[in-house]
Amino acid sequence: MKSISNPARVPLGLLMLAVSAVAASPAPAQPYPSRPIRLIVAFAPGGSVDLVSRLVAQKAGEALGQQIVIDNRPGAGGRLSAEIAARATPDGYTLHITSASLVVNAAIYRDLPYHPVKDFTPVTLLASTQNxxxxxxxxxxxxxxxxxxxxxxxxxxxxxxxxxxxxxxxxxxxxxxxxxxxxxxxxxxxxxxxxxxxxxxxxxxxxxxxxxxxxxxxxxxxxxxxxxxxxxxxxxxxxxxxxxxxALPGFEASTWYPILAPAGAPKAVVNALNRSFVAALNAPEIRKRLDEMGVEPVGSTPAQLAAHIKAELPKWAEVVRISGVRAD
The missing domain is CATH 3.40.190.10 (Periplasmic binding protein-like II)
Known part of the structure; x- marks a missing residue:
């Protein structure tokens, strides 16, 4: 009987090349976030930054579908936590929340191991409050x-x-x-x-x-x-x-709470984080609690926070100059 050839038969060499190409292809990137996120808090438990962080982080984590874990790193007026955050991998799994000390320290200390603008990616200006x-x-x-x-x-x-x-x-x-x-x-x-x-x-x-x-x-x-x-x-x-x-007309001072990622964090990741924190701030129960605490929710865009930090740098530098504050 005459054999019938298979027109779909593929030469062995070509088949092996195809298998090798598939094996060499990169695996699809995991959707962000795929694991818990660390939020480094610049001050000790019980302070205003810590209280606001814990309140908002839980709700933001729900929006992201992953837990946001609070990691208090107090010390050196916020410089310690900022250095740790600035050196972290910029993958969106390490964030930093601090206060106006981010720019104040830049005015007081000349040897900071980080730069308040160059070494961070703004996520959102979370909130502000008075003293x-x-x-x-x-x-x-x-x-x-x-x-x-x-x-x-x-x-x-x-x-x-x-x-x-x-x-x-x-x-x-x-x-x-x-x-x-x-x-x-x-x-x-x-x-x-x-x-x-x-x-x-x-x-x-x-x-x-x-x-x-x-x-x-x-x-x-x-x-x-x-x-x-x-x-x-x-x-x-x-x-x-x-x-x-x-008693003192013109006196005004407030502090603010920025959320930052290390410099180089992917834009898509930063945008996802921004949406989650803004959503948390818009939750009625969060707004009610912040009002009771004397905190004003903000929820800025990353660009607005970047502009705010740049504007605050010369302002606090002048305050430091006038007050005569010097590093201990």
Whole structure:
């Protein structure tokens, strides 16, 4: 019987080449994110940055379909965490949340191991808040004019605590001291908890914490709030005046919470992260909680955050120059 040839038969050499080509093809990229994301927090648990981070990260993780794990790396006024984040792999699995200390440190320290613009990719300006001028109950003042008058009668006798050189509480108090024309003694602490403990006991007389950290203690009657630092009163403290209206016209200071990725993070990844954090901020329960904490949600685009950082650099450099703050 005459055999019938198979027209579909492929020569063995060509078949082996085809198999080799398939084996050499790159595997399809995994959809982002495929594993938990680390969010490096610049300050210790219990501070305003930490409180806001934990609140928003959980909701943003739900939007992404992956957990966002909080990794507190306090120390050196935010410089330690920034260095760790700047050196991380720019794959979207390591993020950094800090405060205005990102630009303040650039004005104070000349030998930073990172650059606040060149070494980070902006994701979103998450939120902003004011500082509150807190006084120990042992200090015989009930208003900003009272405080200024007492400080002028006792130059260099009243001290204030902060969580370190370059933090918002430090710089805001230095702005206040300079504009009021008074002498105050700075007592820097390594942790916010000890700062509050010494304020309550009277070991330090003043503190300029952010509202999220200050409000719970104020509501328990542990300290007195004389004023807030912003341009307008906080909805969380409608009866507490601004420093500007109380005594020092033009005084205004606020802190803000940027979320950053290491420089070189893929644009698609950054956009996905931005959408998740903005979605979290738009959730009614998150907005309600932020309002109660005295925090204003922002949720900027990456480009808006980049512009904000560049604008804040010269502003805080001038504040540092005028206040005379120097690295310890």
């Amino acid at each position: 509150a001028l807190a006084a120990t109950l042992a200090l015989p003042v009930t208003s900003v004019p009272d405080l200024i008058a007492l400080a002028k009668k006792q130059p260099g006798k009243i001290n204030y605590g902060s969580t370190g050189v370059g933090t918002s509480g430090h710089l805001t108090m230095e702005m206040f001291r300079s504009k009021a024309g008074i002498e105050l003694v700075h007592v820097p602490y390594k942790a916010i908890g000890q700062t509050y403990t010494d304020l309550f006991s009277g070991r330090v007389s003043l503190f300029f914490p952010t509202l999220p950290g200050a409000l719970p203690h104020f509501r328990l009657g542990k300290m007195r709030l004389l004023a807030v630092s912003g341009a307008k009163r906080s909805p969380a403290l409608p009866d507490v005046p601004t420093v500007a209206e109380a």
